[in-house]
Amino acid sequence: MARVGVFICHCGANIAGKVDVEAVSEAAINIPGVVYSSHQKYSCSEAGQKVIIDAIKENRLDRVVIGSCSPKMHENTFRKTVQQAGLNSYMLEIANLREHVSWVTADKDEATKKAMDLVKAAVGKVSFAKPLTPGQVPVEKRALVIGGGIAGIQAALDIADMGYEVVMVEREPSIGGRMAQLDKTFPTLDCSACILSPRMVDVAQHPNIRLLTYSEVENVNGYVGNFNVIIRKKARFVDERICTGCLECMGKCPLKKKIPNEFENGRAPRGAIYVPFAQAVPKVPVIDKEYCRYLLSPDPDKVEVKEGEKKPKRKCGVCAKVCTQGAVDFNQQDELISEKFGAIVLATGFNLFDHSKYGEYGAGKIPDVITALDFERIVNSSGPTEGKIVRPSNGEKPKRVVFIQCVGSRDEAKGVPYCSRICCMYTAKQAILVREKLPDAEIYVFYMDIRAAGKGYEEFVLRAQREYGANYVRGRVSRIYESNGHMVLKAADTLVGMPVEMDDVDLVVLATGSIAREDSVELANTIGITTDNHGFISEVHPKLRPVEVPREGVFACGACLSPRDIPDAVATAGAVAAKVGVLFSNDILMSDPMVAEIDPLKCAACGACVSVCPYSAITMEEFRGKKFAKVNEAMCQGCGTCSAACRPGAAQLKGQTDEQILRSIEAVLQW
Amino acid sequence: MDKLELQLRAKAIELLEEGEVSIIIGWGPGWNSTKATPVFARDGETAEKLIFNPFCFNNLSVYLPRISEKTAIIAKPCDAGSIVALLAEGKISRDNLYIIGVACQGIVDPVKLEAAVGSIDDATAACLEGDNIVVEIDGEAKQVSFAEVALDRCMSCNQQNNVFSDVMVGEPVQPVVGEARSVVPEDAGAAWWRGFWSKEFDRCIRCYACREACPACYCRDNCAVQALRERWTGPRLDAQEALMFHAQRAMHVAGRCIECGACERACPVGIPLTLLHEQVGKAVKKLFNFNVGEKVDERPPLETFRKEELESGH
Amino acid sequence: MPAYAYFPGCSLEASAKEFDTSFRAVFDKIGVGLKEIPDWSCCGSSQVHKVDKDVATAIAGRNLVLASDIGDIVAPCAFCSISLKEAIIKLEHEGPIRSTLIEAGLEYLPGSVSVISAVEATYRAVEEGLIDGKVQSPLTGLKVAAYYGCLLVRPPKIAQFDDPENPSSMERIMVAVGAAPVDWSHKTECCGNAYIFVNKDMTLNLVRDVLNAAIEANADAVVTACPLCQQNLAMRQPHMKQNYGLKREIPVLYFTQLMGAAMNIDGQQLGLSGNIVRLINKRQQEAKEVG
Amino acid sequence: MGASVQLRSIDMDLKKEIERLSGQKLDACYLCGKCSAGCPVAPYQDIPPHVVMRMAQWGSKKVLGSKMIWNCASCGTCYTRCPNNIDVARVCGALSQISRREGLVADKVAATLREKFVESVKNNGRVHELSLVVAMKMASRDYLGDLDIGIPMFLKGKFPLFGHKIKDLNNFQKLFDSKKKGDK
Known part of the structure; x- marks a missing residue:
């Protein structure tokens, strides 16, 4: 017969304020199997833990129930406590009397009764607990960083500096990310490229970092310390080992001014063979197979030639002809690289809201209504206008410039209820840049609230207003339309409580908000983690575990978690590096023993568990002609799905067996 | 002799002789002519016993998961559905299987037949003549229209000539036209069902014939109720525990049951189990838009995992 | 022949007669049947809605029930179509209002009927090619400003048709009859609806802005699909020219009137004035000379 | 509007009544002003829509006046563009109902229009435009204005002297009388 001890925690007044802890403790002693029961003010305190340890020893308890807060908070604490008393740490069950009872139940008597039921259930469950032992897995001390923006760069450099090997995967031809597209950065106004490009070069030159650009992660298998990742290295058609970066080829491409350059947000052209921008790392061009004439023309070897006809020749191929190194290789194919990693870092960044969803602002069709990212390129001296602020419609200097904030932020109707956090600041910065370049221009900023919480941020916004003469108008713009070569804008000044109208507007800059990458959910699925409603990666705990995600060994930093500015992206990247360092400081990891196991004698070999397992942790085995399913304990995450799907009850989650669950229910039902 | 049966036997013998398969599963004459019985033929002599008529109500696919040699099976449309379901689960291998489909115009419901003509255990002869079933009992030939005594399920079947098979035997047929007899009132709510099943399950003697006859119940010795857990699915003759057993079985075959009715026909105390499985089947159809027995490459919906299920989005 | 349940609405019986007659004539020509809903009543319009939204839903519901035997409803007036559309959405969830209807001998079955406006019905007909071959004298050279006003495409959750900020269906229809739609800024600005009686100054200001925008875009005429828009825009133009800075007078027509003209439907049925007919002829002539 | 608003006197009953009649959640509004910005009639009013919303959030009786x-004009511009999916026209409608009940009507002519309109619908099943126009002319005391428009329309048969009464008027009027069952 089990000897169960019950300990009811007051949690100060958190539990005791609503639950009659004494009554619960007294009732517990009458539950079959319980030989000891008491209550304490704070079970998690050192004194409280001592009471538990002493009681276990004195009363020869072999199982423990603690009625306290959520196991999420203190399960680990109490596991160690019972272990100190000489018990296996899994001979413990926590009845959640705080989150499940006192915090959510209004009536005192009801709360006390519910607490008693939960304790009964816990006793029922723990009575059938079995000692469990954690397994051991070795750690592959290499990190994969997905995304080569400022967050990924920082994380990669920090991890590499600790002496661990890093592979960085970036899907664009160059690293640099969003920050590379920016002109100046707030609130210091230093040049974005000037502070970023040294870091990019560091990545390229670091002996511990291997850079895979123009590459994407295709599949992730395995578990913490032992991930198997398949990376698709897309065909670049230029051999990175040979190319010297002279870029002679780019100038000769007949399409050199024909294709919108994504890096310039489509506001400047590129060729079919190109590097996205001057400081690109690596400075090796790619050939865009969607456009390249050579690659699009039919392969003569594959064309059927009728008698008497000439074999067709492939078109163009100029780049290959001008390359002195012979680096252009039209026969290159996508390459699948399979690598092993101990940790994965997500730094996939963000996208900008598509303002064509705002019909009232011209749906992207009015040429002089541009986005903030367009503005960054226009104002940048290496951008399409060499830094001259001009109206896209006619190339003239604008006299009246209007900024509109919260376009695709704080707009529930457009599916983006959240604040993008960066727009207030970059709008102030852009207003300042307008004033610097166009001393006579009128500048207006339509805003709802100014959110400038950050070091030097509020001062920066005030400078935009006071020193640079940006007129801030509190109110949202309702509509923009063209009239006589200019724009008319209908707005409201809510501080005076009046509608206002503005004629002869020359340039409108929309502060488009941050959204998740369009394929973030897909990526999350590939990696086996989750996103929030908006596609941002979910962290384990927003306050206490802000860079960990619910799959062990996977971390995230930067704007793929939520909208954030450069300082925050860099800070989280550093945090991730520290977390990876902690992980890699172990040679061996202890795995959670609460994993599934399958009784081969009960298994009917239906395969349901194999097909429902989210982590591909179950395989079909055969022994002497009999098939049965088997769990790979290192890959199992203990979700219990197999156990639910298993008809004969062969699959059981250790520590949460059918027997334990049924005993809990029976205890509550008082069978 | 029926042309269809001749073809059937010829095909079976051919398959055996050519070594295509080592065993043929089909129906043969039972201990009385209203009761066809399964036949397992390994030689031509046994294969000569094969028959097919409206009394062949067993779903023979129930034997497939237990046989690992090369097998040919004679399948009517509903049995073929079971075979598809078993293939979809990977429980049997297509490579080891040769399916002889038979065109089927309907099967006699023994309960209806008995109600119409009296104790069919005493029948001395029975056959389908035109649109009527003729049964001879105590020397008296009793005649009843086929539509009157056919299985409800056959009235709504539209697969009679379209059987998932390697070869089809028999001429195309017309389905039997009649009306299904539902005992369920249109407005049946939870209370009605509770009353109905407590009455029905009170008769259950826990013989497990339903389970044995069911092609989806291949767990056999590993069946969950083998645990006979006290107070849950205990071994007592108790309507509640019987309900628990049958409800559990219904859940276990949900998304895999083709509602062939083999369980109901096997039940010695006449519990209308098909009704239970139909109810569950409707829910599966509605929730997952899944038709059991339609595709060989789609696992049952309750046995699949999609990555979206990892809480992404919502 | 496909057939709609036709809901003319109060205005089309009176002040907007030519919308009624021209719409019927055009649909007759393209072979789409219109069966008037027997004993139809007020749509529940925004005025009733503001007094009691449930009563408005109930009286709109009456029309839905009466139409359900005929088919999907086409309601030319923008107010009517939006009221009826909203009622469909409301009645889905409003059991008590459905009970009220039952008390009045009307049982509404959710999903039994749907509602579209005249523009939607015409747009569908154009897309289905029903007007192909019916346009005998295309309105070549005629520049039209398609005016949607408010409730034809708004609010999008209820209207569920076209783009609320930059609609283009009427332009598509105009192209189909050979006219040249102009791009202009005020196609969805409000005309002030019935407030001409309440705040005349306000309404005339709004109307002036709309018309001047069409004039600036060089339109020959404005086409509408709403009785209130047409009347507000068409009437009082001389007065506005004198006192409100209206740049010039400009014809304002129902889109169906122009369609009818392109299909050679008798001018009497369309209610077209001689001036318009002459304008159309002039543009056609000019186009011929240029082309 | 004189005296300051005592915030502690938020009239929750009024606020709830507005929410019930309009079906809109007032607290969803964060007062960005987009409704006022696009509202075609706002420039001609005493207060713009977002101020109506703010006063309604307070439950301030002043808004009733x-x-x-x-x-x-119920043009739907505000609702179409509102970031929080609020139909401000419905809020105005609810407020005008309460305003009429409380005798605080600020625009008698508009109130008459609504009243006559609904009356016409209730008595005939449809609106008789001519009687509505005449009633409005009386209410606004603009007896002769627009005669230049009205007379030709009348002559063209666009203003029939007598309105159409629907046949099933009896049942139709029941739709006005029976109240929503959940109301009491």
Whole structure:
């Protein structure tokens, strides 16, 4: 017969304020199997833990129930406590009397009764607990960083500096990310490229970092310390080992001014063979197979030639002809690289809201209504206008410039209820840049609230207003339309409580908000983690575990978690590096023993568990002609799905067996 | 002799002789002519016993998961559905299987037949003549229209000539036209069902014939109720525990049951189990838009995992 | 022949007669049947809605029930179509209002009927090619400003048709009859609806802005699909020219009137004035000379 | 509007009544002003829509005396563009109902229009435009204005002297009388 001890925690007044802890403790002693029961003010305190340890020893308890807060908070604490008393740490069950009872139940008597039921259930469950032992897995001390923006760069450099090997995967031809597209950065106004490009070069030159650009992660298998990742290295058609970066080829491409350059947000052209921008790392061009004439023309070897006809020749191929190194290789194919990693870092960044969803602002069709990212390129001296602020419609200097904030932020109707956090600041910065370049221009900023919480941020916004003469108008713009070569804008000044109208507007800059990458959910699925409603990666705990995600060994930093500015992206990247360092400081990891196991004698070999397992942790085995399913304990995450799907009850989650669950229910039902 | 049966036997013998398969599963004459019985033929002599008529109500696919040699099976449309379901689960291998489909115009419901003509255990002869079933009992030939005594399920079947098979035997047929007899009132709510099943399950003697006859119940010795857990699915003759057993079985075959009715026909105390499985089947159809027995490459919906299920989005 | 349940609405019986007659004539020509809903009543319009939204839903519901035997409803007036559309959405969830209807001998079955406006019905007909071959004298050279006003495409959750900020269906229809739609800024600005009686100054200001925008875009005429828009825009133009800075007078027509003209439907049925007919002829002539 | 609003006197009953009649959640509004910005009639009113919303959030009775709540044209511009999916026209409608009940109508002419319109619908099943126009002319005391428009329309048969009465008027009027069952 089990000897169960019950300990009811007051949690100060958190539990005791609503639950009659004494009554619960007294009732517990009458539950079959319980030989000891008491209550304490704070079970998690050192004194409280001592009471538990002493009681276990004195009363020869072999199982423990603690009625306290959520196991999420203190399960680990109490596991160690019972272990100190000489018990296996899994001979413990926590009845959640705080989150499940006192915090959510209004009536005192009801709360006390519910607490008693939960304790009964816990006793029922723990009575059938079995000692469990954690397994051991070795750690592959290499990190994969997905995304080569400022967050990924920082994380990669920090991890590499600790002496661990890093592979960085970036899907664009160059690293640099969003920050590379920016002109100046707030609130210091230093040049974005000037502070970023040294870091990019560091990545390229670091002996511990291997850079895979123009590459994407295709599949992730395995578990913490032992991930198997398949990376698709897309065909670049230029051999990175040979190319010297002279870029002679780019100038000769007949399409050199024909294709919108994504890096310039489509506001400047590129060729079919190109590097996205001057400081690109690596400075090796790619050939865009969607456009390249050579690659699009039919392969003569594959064309059927009728008698008497000439074999067709492939078109163009100029780049290959001008390359002195012979680096252009039209026969290159996508390459699948399979690598092993101990940790994965997500730094996939963000996208900008598509303002064509705002019909009232011209749906992207009015040429002089541009986005903030367009503005960054226009104002940048290496951008399409060499830094001259001009109206896209006619190339003239604008006299009246209007900024509109919260376009695709704080707009529930457009599916983006959240604040993008960066727009207030970059709008102030852009207003300042307008004033610097166009001393006579009128500048207006339509805003709802100014959110400038950050070091030097509020001062920066005030400078935009006071020193640079940006007129801030509190109110949202309702509509923009063209009239006589200019724009008319209908707005409201809510501080005076009046509608206002503005004629002869020359340039409108929309502060488009941050959204998740369009394929973030897909990526999350590939990696086996989750996103929030908006596609941002979910962290384990927003306050206490802000860079960990619910799959062990996977971390995230930067704007793929939520909208954030450069300082925050860099800070989280550093945090991730520290977390990876902690992980890699172990040679061996202890795995959670609460994993599934399958009784081969009960298994009917239906395969349901194999097909429902989210982590591909179950395989079909055969022994002497009999098939049965088997769990790979290192890959199992203990979700219990197999156990639910298993008809004969062969699959059981250790520590949460059918027997334990049924005993809990029976205890509550008082069978 | 029926042309269809001749073809059937010829095909079976051919398959055996050519070594295509080592065993043929089909129906043969039972201990009385209203009761066809399964036949397992390994030689031509046994294969000569094969028959097919409206009394062949067993779903023979129930034997497939237990046989690992090369097998040919004679399948009517509903049995073929079971075979598809078993293939979809990977429980049997297509490579080891040769399916002889038979065109089927309907099967006699023994309960209806008995109600119409009296104790069919005493029948001395029975056959389908035109649109009527003729049964001879105590020397008296009793005649009843086929539509009157056919299985409800056959009235709504539209697969009679379209059987998932390697070869089809028999001429195309017309389905039997009649009306299904539902005992369920249109407005049946939870209370009605509770009353109905407590009455029905009170008769259950826990013989497990339903389970044995069911092609989806291949767990056999590993069946969950083998645990006979006290107070849950205990071994007592108790309507509640019987309900628990049958409800559990219904859940276990949900998304895999083709509602062939083999369980109901096997039940010695006449519990209308098909009704239970139909109810569950409707829910599966509605929730997952899944038709059991339609595709060989789609696992049952309750046995699949999609990555979206990892809480992404919502 | 496909057939709609036709809901003319109060205005089309009176002040907007030519919308009624021209719409019927055009649909007759393209072979789409219109069966008037027997004993139809007020749509529940925004005025009733503001007094009691449930009563408005109930009286709109009456029309839905009466139409359900005929088919999907086409309601030319923008107010009517939006009221009826909203009622469909409301009645889905409003059991008590459905009970009220039952008390009045009307049982509404959710999903039994749907509602579209005249523009939607015409747009569908154009897309289905029903007007192909019916346009005998295309309105070549005629520049039209398609005016949607408010409730034809708004609010999008209820209207569920076209783009609320930059609609283009009427332009598509105009192209189909050979006219040249102009791009202009005020196609969805409000005309002030019935407030001409309440705040005349306000309404005339709004109307002036709309018309001047069409004039600036060089339109020959404005086409509408709403009785209130047409009347507000068409009437009082001389007065506005004198006192409100209206740049010039400009014809304002129902889109169906122009369609009818392109299909050679008798001018009497369309209610077209001689001036318009002459304008159309002039543009056609000019186009011929240029082309 | 004189004296300051005592915030502790938020009238929750009024606020709830507005929410019930309008079906809109007032607290969803964060007062960005987009409704006022696009509202075609706002420039001609005493207060713009977002101020109506703010006062409604307070449950301030002052809003009942506003002209804006009577002059909303129900054009749907605000609702179409509102970031929080609020139909401000419905809020104005609810406020005008309460305003009429409390005798605080600021725009008598607009109130008459509504009253006559609904009366016409209730008595005939449809609106008789001519009687509505005449009633409005009387209410606004603009007896002769627009005669230049009205007379030709009348002559063209666009203003039939007598309205159409629907046949099933009896049942139709029941739709006005029976109240929503959940109301009491």
